[in-house]
Amino acid sequence: MDAEAAELKVLDTAERLFDERGVQAVGMDALRTASGVSLKRLYQLFPSKDVLVEAVLRRRDGAVRDALAAHGARVADGPYERALAVFDWLGSWFAEPGFRGCAFINTFGELGGVAPNVTTLARDHKEALRAYLAAQTDALGAPPALADQLALLANGAMVVAGITGSPEPAAQAKAAARVLLDAAAR
Amino acid sequence: MDAEAAELKVLDTAERLFDERGVQAVGMDALRTASGVSLKRLYQLFPSKDVLVEAVLRRRDGAVRDALAAHGARVADGPYERALAVFDWLGSWFAEPGFRGCAFINTFGELGGVAPNVTTLARDHKEALRAYLAAQTDALGAPPALADQLALLANGAMVVAGITGSPEPAAQAKAAARVLLDAAAR
DNA sequence: GCATCGGGAGAACGATCGTTCTCCCGTCCG
DNA sequence: CGGACGGGAGAACGATCGTTCTCCCGATGC
Known part of the structure; x- marks a missing residue:
């Protein structure tokens, strides 16, 4: 090897x-x-273990960004459908066996108080998700606040799906996201 | 002593x-x-330390339920305003110095994989929040799915506020909640 | 064929963990 | 006044942590 x-x-x-x-x-x-x-x-x-933890999180960060972009690229129907498709992507993630929530949320909860680099990584990772959503809402001409709201739904779905062990929050968040999108694009 | x-x-x-x-x-x-x-x-x-951890979480669970109910009781304007008031309550919590997110989310992230009682406590705690919101949406005649969506916003706000260190997600979630409430009560 | 070197298995090290034990002092009851 | 007792400070214990070291084997270059 x-x-x-x-x-x-x-x-x-x-x-x-x-x-x-x-x-x-x-x-x-x-x-x-x-x-x-x-x-x-x-x-x-x-x-050191700290370096390993950071390497794991950095690689995961890249993989999530890539998967999100790849999943979005498969949706040719424009930003409205691409924003909603994020929640489908979440749904298939939640349904994976052994799903236990977002690694950044969990690691922040465990180490964020004593490891500033973990906090920074979590912050950057969550900002990337928000930025991806903002790219879609901007293309729709919707106010930037909408992207923040969609990000809250996505993160809430991750937490609740992790704690309850059910993938259902993805669909619930998607339905809510559709209402918010429709209200903003009205 | x-x-x-x-x-x-x-x-x-x-x-x-x-x-x-x-x-x-x-x-x-x-x-x-x-x-x-x-x-x-x-x-x-x-x-044992396990017992102590569980006692801390149980007491915190009760305190949160009480604070939520007390905060709601001060809102006499009916279930619509009471549902929205949850996010004001979150906002004042997020603004407390040293706020680092929800103890149940954080402890689940750290111990949920190896301590089933922590998972159960987190599940019950999150269910209580959902039930409180469901009581308000039921009184409005809104579908039960709305309560799930509001709960996702609330939990997402806790996570993002904890990670970013900003209380802003409370206001963002409140604005989104208002849109969802208005759409459902249409 | 022999010397050299990288890597594997795992012992060793100091620190720290959760938990228990020892020792000692102050307080109450007869 | 004396002795039983509860509680405080902290040492002690076995386990486990992150990290390093030792020993040995197999491959590689001359």
Whole structure:
């Protein structure tokens, strides 16, 4: 296993374990066992756990932005449908087995108070979602406040879906988003 | 200091420290130092940290339900205004110094994956908020789905306000809630 | 073939965790 | 006045954490 494959395996495993159990409950030894990457290699790839946590979040941030953009690109019907499609994307995410909420919301809750870089990452990540929604509402000529409201619906859906374990909030948020969009585009 | 006062001091201190730093980052020794209650008394009041965490969350749950009901009782203008008033209440909460989000959302993020009782408590707590909103929308003759949507706005506002550190999401959510209420009561 | 080097397995280290125990002092009851 | 008792301070304990070190093996270059 070369360095690149090891790094990928570590990041994949860490992302899964952090999500399942929380960051602090996953020891480096558990990560070694689960990933099959030796402790020595682990520490030469990521010199500390903090660095690893940040790397996991950064990669996740990029993956979410890419998935959001890719999902939006498949919707050719214009910004109105693209804004609503975000909630379909949320719905398929919520329905994944083991879904336990947004990694940034969860990690912020666990570490945000003591790790400023986690707070910054969460802030940037949530701003990216808002910016994506703002791009759609701007194209509709709707006021920027609408994007903030849609972002609240999306984040609320993530939280409630995570806590209740049901994907239903995605559809509820989509219905609410449609009302807000229609009212603004009136 | 009698047992009752000690318990109160422990719960107050634990709630504050858990919120500031997360649950796992607060050791029983730090709690002893910050509360002034000896380790021996601490363990005779709460036989384990798990029990203490649950007690903190249960008390917080009751306090939130009471505050919500009390705030609503001050709004005599009927269910429409009472539903909107929830977001004013959120706004004053978000503006408190050191606000870092909802304790149930944050604790679920940290421990929900490994502590089923935390998940249950968070679920019940969020259901109580939804039920309160449903009581208002029912009185308006609005469909029950509206309460779910308002709850998504409220939870989304908590998350975004916590992560960004701004109380603004309360006002944004209130504006969105008004649109949804008006559309449903049309 | 032999020396060199990177990496794997896992022991070791110091710190800290949750929890319990020891020791000691002040207080009440006879 | 004496002794039983409750509680405070904090040491002690075993476990586990993040991190480093040791030892050994297999491949690679000359």
